[in-house]
Amino acid sequence: MSSASAAHRAGRAPGAGHRTGHGAALRHVLAHLLTPLLMCVGMGFAYLGAFATPAPHALPVAVVGSGPDAQVLAQALGDKADGDLAVRTVDGRDEAVRQLKERKIFGAYVPDGHGGGRTGAGRAGRGPELLIASAGSDTTAAAVQKVFTPVAAHAGAPLAVTDVVPPSGDDPTGQGLFFLLVALSIGSYASVAVIGGAGAALPMRLRALLAVAVSLVVSLIGALFAGPGFHLVDHGLTGVWGMAWLYSAGILLIGTGLHTFLKRWTTLGVMVLFVMLNFTSSGGVFRPELQNGFFAALHSFWNGAGFVEGARSLVYFDSNGLGGHVWTLVLWLAVGVAVAGVAWAAEARRTAPAPVPADEAARRQAEDEELEEALGV
Numbered sequence: 001m002s003s004a005s006a007a008h009r010a011g012r013a014p015g016a017g018h019r020t021g022h023g024a025a026l027r028h029v030l031a032h033l034l035t036p037l038l039m040c041v042g043m044g045f046a047y048l049g050a051f052a053t054p055a056p057h058a059l060p061v062a063v064v065g066s067g068p069d070a071q072v073l074a075q076a077l078g079d080k081a082d083g084d085l086a087v088r089t090v091d092g093r094d095e096a097v098r099q100l101k102e103r104k105i106f107g108a109y110v111p112d113g114h115g116g117g118r119t120g121a122g123r124a125g126r127g128p129e130l131l132i133a134s135a136g137s138d139t140t141a142a143a144v145q146k147v148f149t150p151v152a153a154h155a156g157a158p159l160a161v162t163d164v165v166p167p168s169g170d171d172p173t174g175q176g177l178f179f180l181l182v183a184l185s186i187g188s189y190a191s192v193a194v195i196g197g198a199g200a201a202l203p204m205r206l207r208a209l210l211a212v213a214v215s216l217v218v219s220l221i222g223a224l225f226a227g228p229g230f231h232l233v234d235h236g237l238t239g240v241w242g243m244a245w246l247y248s249a250g251i252l253l254i255g256t257g258l259h260t261f262l263k264r265w266t267t268l269g270v271m272v273l274f275v276m277l278n279f280t281s282s283g284g285v286f287r288p289e290l291q292n293g294f295f296a297a298l299h300s301f302w303n304g305a306g307f308v309e310g311a312r313s314l315v316y317f318d319s320n321g322l323g324g325h326v327w328t329l330v331l332w333l334a335v336g337v338a339v340a341g342v343a344w345a346a347e348a349r350r351t352a353p354a355p356v357p358a359d360e361a362a363r364r365q366a367e368d369e370e371l372e373e374a375l376g377v
Contacts, residue, residue, distance in 0.1 A: 035268050042268075042276050050280035054290040056143055062099065062108040066091045070111065077151070083331045085147065085283040086118065093131070100133040102320045106130050107144030112157060127157040133165035135316035138174045165316050170231040177311045178284020180244075181304055182225055185278065186250045187218040189270040192255030196266055204260070204344035211252035211340075219245035236314040241316075246329040247307045253336025260343035278304040285347050303332040 003312050009077040063074040070089045078087040088105070090096045096108035119337040130148050145161060152159035167174035191214045199207050223241035226232045233240055259266040281288075281298035282305045288296035299305045310325030 009168055010236050032256070032264075035265070038268055039271055042272060046276035046280050050291060050295045053287060054143075055287045056081070056141065056147075057289055057291070057293075057296070058083060058086045059140070059143065059147075060086045060088070060105045060288040061144060061147065062088050062090045062091055062096055062105045064090055064096050064108055064110040071152075073109075073111070076148075081147075100131055100164055101317055103133070103136055103317060106136065106140050106287075107148065109151065111149045111283070114132055127160060128152045128155060129160045129162055131162050131164055131249060133317075134163050135167040135174050136312060137283065139285065140287050140290060143290060167316070168232060168234055172280055175284060176230065177226075177230040177308055177315075178279075178282060180222055180232060180311075181247075181282055181284060181308055182279065184222045184248055184307070185251065185274050185304070188215065188268075189255055190249040191218070192252060192259065192270055193267055195252070195256050196259030200259075204256075204340065204347055207256050207341045208253060208344075211256045212249055214251045215245055215248035216247040222248075233311070233315045240311050241315045243307055243310050243326065243329055246326070246333055247303055250303055250329065250332035250336045253332045253333070253340045256340075257336065257339030257343040260346055261330065274304070281305055282308045283307050301328060303329060305312055306332070 032251075050177045061077075063070050063077070066089065074087045074089050078085060081087070090105075090108065091097060093108075093110055096105070096110070100104045100108060108131040110131065112126070112128050128148075128151070130145060130152075132141040132144055143162070145159075149159050168176070170176075191211075195207050195210055195214070199210060202210075211349075219241055222244040223237060225235045226244075228238050251270070254273070255266060255270045258269055264271050277298060281302045283299055284304075288299040291299075306325045306328030309324055310329065313322040313325060314321055
């Protein structure tokens with residue numbers, strides 16, 4: 001008897017079993033395609049929302065000079081910018097350089113003959129000068145130049161640009177630390193899928209230890225890239241490595257703990273946290289002064305910003321503000337430890353034997369006593 005005849009006698013159309021199997025497989029594939037489609041939507045919203053229309057928002061800049069001319073110029077710039085600039089005056093060129101190195105301002109305009117101080121000696125009569133610190137952000141430095149070039153042109157003189165904190169010679173755009181962040185992040189959150197999936201049978205304490213060990217390896221790879229590999233940093237490599245380990249360990253512990261609850265949605269979850277919201281708010285491409293309020297707010301406490309700004313502070317800005325950025329990374333690591341601890345407790349409850357009700361326990365005890373009597377024990 002043919003299979004089609006057997007299917008017909010059983011009340012099924014020929015090929016119905018195959019169609020049913022294909023339908024189930026198709027539904028399974030479509031359900032799993034939801035994750036990459038959500039990633040596509042999320043990445044589009046995050047990257048375009050953060051990077052598509054950069055514009056200054058209360059960008060701190062300064063005009064050098066203490067006289068009425070400097071005050072009038074600063075007031076005129078502030079009024080014309082309509083909130084895009086936060087313009088102040090500083091007494092001399094030396095003070096402007098100090099504030100640039102402390103990242104209190106991101107550009108300082110020195111009118112002709114108003115340099116003042118030791119570092120401004122000899123500039124009188126040589127035209128206006130713009131001081132920038134491009135190691136802090138190449139895009140911010142470009143935005144500052146765009147603001148002050150017309151001011152110099154209006155004065156009828158070419159604008160001399162002085163970069164008081166240039167980036168490393170092997171990292172001319174200053175964005176190498178951001179790409180290092182990308183490498184550390186991918187190594188970290190991709191390892192979460194392996195530890196959570198292939199290591200699902202392991203107890204949480206071993207998975208957590210594995211996460212810390214993997215983060216050490218990821219951070220060492222990052223240090224090799226930053227130092228001998230691409231010469232992104234010429235000093236402070238040990239500190240950059242330490243921050244890389246803190247950063248990677250936080251991601252791995254958070255992701256490993258979340259896997260207990262999110263399961264197959266873990267990849268999407270860690271991508272939202274450590275790609276979509278993280279890369280966009282890190283300050284590696286645009287600092288918060290050039291972004292909208294949402295990403296600017298994230299920059300103040302997100303872990304990617306902690307690493308990028310901490311590394312910049314250590315390598316280029318004499319460690320100004322370094323402590324706050326390190327504390328940001330430590331707090332994210334503490335969150336990772338807490339999430340892993342919650343996951344460990346949840347898994348322990350799932351595997352614990354169900355408690356026996358009191359009446360059931362009494363019944364069992366009575367049965368045991370009857371059996372002992374029957375056996376003469």
